[in-house]
Amino acid sequence: MNDIIDQIRNLLDELEKRSIDSNEQTFMQNFDALEIPDIVINIVDYLQPDLSTYEAAIYWFLFRHSILKSGQQYLRASVRGLMKGVVTSSSGQSKDLSYGAVQKSLQGLEEKGVIFKAGNTNREGTLYKVLLPEEISLCQERMKKAKEEKLEHIDTKKYLDYYNVRENRLKVFERDAYKCRYCDKQLTRFTATLDHIQPVSRGGDNSFDNLVTSCLHCNSRRGNRPVMDIINGQESS
Numbered sequence: 001m002n003d004i005i006d007q008i009r010n011l012l013d014e015l016e017k018r019s020i021d022s023n024e025q026t027f028m029q030n031f032d033a034l035e036i037p038d039i040v041i042n043i044v045d046y047l048q049p050d051l052s053t054y055e056a057a058i059y060w061f062l063f064r065h066s067i068l069k070s071g072q073q074y075l076r077a078s079v080r081g082l083m084k085g086v087v088t089s090s091s092g093q094s095k096d097l098s099y100g101a102v103q104k105s106l107q108g109l110e111e112k113g114v115i116f117k118a119g120n121t122n123r124e125g126t127l128y129k130v131l132l133p134e135e136i137s138l139c140q141e142r143m144k145k146a147k148e149e150k151l152e153h154i155d156t157k158k159y160l161d162y163y164n165v166r167e168n169r170l171k172v173f174e175r176d177a178y179k180c181r182y183c184d185k186q187l188t189r190f191t192a193t194l195d196h197i198q199p200v201s202r203g204g205d206n207s208f209d210n211l212v213t214s215c216l217h218c219n220s221r222r223g224n225r226p227v228m229d230i231i232n233g234q235e236s237s
Contacts, residue, residue, distance in 0.1 A: 026216050030190040036068070039132060045146070046139040050112065054097065054105040057087035059114060059130070066130045073132075074118060078125030079103050113137050132188050134178040147174050163194055163206035176213035182222070185215045193219045 043063070048056050061082065066075040082102045088095050109115045113136055119127030133139040162168040172194060178187045181195075195214040198204030214222075 026191045032190075033071075035189070039067075042133040042139070042143070046133045046142040047114065047136060050138050051114070052105065052108065053090070054087065054101055055108050055112075055114075058082055058102070058105045059109060061086045062115065062128065062130045066128075067132075073129050074127060075130065076122075076125040076127050078121075079106065081125055082106075134173075134188055135186050140177055143174070144177070160208065161206045162208045162211050163196075168208075169194060172208065172211050173213050175208075179213060180215040180218055181212040182214060182218040187213065187215055191215070195219045195222065 043059075047059070051059060062075060062077060065077075066073055069075075079099055079102045083097045083099060086097060086102075089097050089101070091098075106115075110117070113131070115128050115130050117126055118129040121127075133143065160168060162172050170189065173187075173189060173192050178189070178192055179185065180187060180192075192213050193216055194211045195218070196204045196206075197210050197212060200206075204210050
């Protein structure tokens with residue numbers, strides 16, 4: 001009987017691994033630890049103000065044990081496992097968080113779109129995906145306003161390279177709210193790619209106005225085809 005249960009668990013684990021889509025694989029391939037300071041700044045500036053004390057503590061714990069530890073957004077966590085070693089209870093009655101406090105905080109993070117359940121629950125806990133600020137709706141408006149206040153006027157007549165220069169690439173992603181301009185899929189700095197509206201092979205350049213944010217699938221699917229072919233294809237599908 002135990003052998004059968006173990007086989008079922010192994011099968012479920014294998015199905016979970018297969019369920020990670022191409023975007024998540026792209027995330028793991030493109031993840032650069034050197035960008036961690038920028039991500040932490042975005043979390044502090046645009047996410048943390050909307051979280052309760054316990055929600056923030058649990059989010060940072062999950063972030064540390066997923067993205068920081070393994071370079072991917074998935075991890076398993078349980079309510080009981082989060083009761084110890086995350087933060088001291090403010091009640092003064094115990095150093096550990098109560099079961100109810102952890103459960104409420106996880107529910108709050110889910111409701112705010114900061115994490116979501118990505119798989120089944122087993123003895124190690126529930127599989128969660130930890131989102132980055134650019135993926136979280138409540139952060140996007142704050143990020144947009146902050147960038148509008150700081151972003152200098154972009155002279156599109158100048159031949160600046162917004163394709164190869166990292167800082168400039170991020171400006172294009174930010175303009176498009178980290179969403180694919182073809183299928184509207186929500187992306188991150190690690191899963192987003194840039195696509196030329198006018199292909200370089202047809203005289204296009206790397207200017208701000210000639211680039212759009214695209215997911216890997218749409219970018220590969222388009223090739224050198226005109227942009228309207230892809231847009232019309234999405235509308236008719």
